[in-house]
Amino acid sequence: MTTAIPDKPLPFRTSWTQSFWDGTKRGEFLIQRCSNCDTPRFPPKPVCSNCWSTDCREVPAAGTGTVYTFTVQYRAGVPAFANDVPYAIVLVELDEGVRVMSDMVNCDAEQVHIGMPVKLVWDPPSEDLTMYKFEPA
């Protein structure tokens, strides 16, 4: 007997994050830069955490960085991920200075380590949403 695997949950989109998700559909990973002090920020936020300015611009990140920290998931927290274990969840520091969390793909979870060079890859789970993940650079 086999049990159907449910669909994976998708990110919740808001008015603050919609332009970010529009960017991923074009193959761009957009980060915000404060128009007043140039501090980068991610995820999208209405206010700069450095100077409290509400003015910002969106710029595409290069898509490269290093693993800041990670964990390996050996047991699916929800049934939708049952076929993926074991897999690594990584917190990546992009070259622009912001930290981004996602899954590591295209490598064994046991090979992931702090300081590992990585790059973004695109994973479209549905027609209207393109997800991002990381792979070894």
Ligand SMILES: [Zn+2]
């Ligand atoms: Zn600022």
